[in-house]
Amino acid sequence: MYVLIAGGGKVGANLTRSLLRAGHEVTLVEQRPYRFDKLEAEFEHQVIRGDATELFVLERAGIKRPPDLLVAATGDDEDNIVICQLARERYGVGNVIARINDPRNQVYFDLLGISPTVSATGAIMGLIEHEVPEHGLIQLLELRKENLEIVEVTIDKGANCQGKRVRALRLPEGARLISVVRDGKAEIPDEETQLEAGDQVLAILEPGKEDELRRILLHD
């Protein structure tokens, strides 16, 4: 696979190293002279110096081939947006991945249709929420295109659903339980499955139904 990476900071450099090790062809673009010198010592001709939002720099990096994948990993979100737009729309690159530095800029990537995106803050927040479930519902996976999400809920003592069968829960439309883990064993629940304290429940639901699900399963 041929991969073009814009931005040779920690993310871009490590990505380049890993992809090269896995036998892929990579061109890395870095603008800052000091950083470029360090990268060149390691990656030699596989790194080129320049501003990856300039067309001639992208072309020198081989964007016209085009690459199978472009990763916009600079430390500037506007640059990453422009790099992805140029790659996709001007050069016909099929796959782009954008790094988001400031999670508040996620709205702009979404608005301009740039996906997938990766944000370190977002990823760490996801892990923190997984470790410290404040609201009872832990988001495991967001299926943006499908407008669905998968959440995990641990049923505690005294929870509203404790001792009830799934049928009696009256789950809202657009929400469904997909598995119940009890004593380390997973089971796909049906209408007759009875929920107990200590159960770990996975549910799939439409975003916006979290509160309703929380009330039904956990507490008012």
Added chain:
Amino acid sequence: MKAIVIGCGRVGSAVAQQLLASGWEVIVCDENEDALGRLGEGWTGGFLVGHGMDFQLLKDAGIEEADAVVATTDGDNTNIVIAQVAQTQFQVPTVIARVLDPGRAQFYATRGLRIVCPTSSAIETLVGAVRQAEEVNA
């Protein structure tokens, strides 16, 4: 008529002053509070401190009722993104972005953005001036 000018450098501040003088309601946004000084002591338009990529700042500036948005920060890509946001998210009727790089200016112009590229204008003027001299001396 209401205009929002994002980026209060030499260009942005002058655009804001001229629009205000011709009767527009003008709000200027800049990251740097000191940029207000560029607008002169008699500035009666609005001025907000913040980054043009900040959704809330754009709303506070009244982008939802704006007739025009002019993006003149010192970053080409910032201007390009702000202009697209103003156009796509807020449906501002007139959106103009200053882009110094002719390559990007041309590309985004084909995508329906109104771009002003001072570099291209300067090149044309310079080449035109030289050609004129050529005719005169011929």
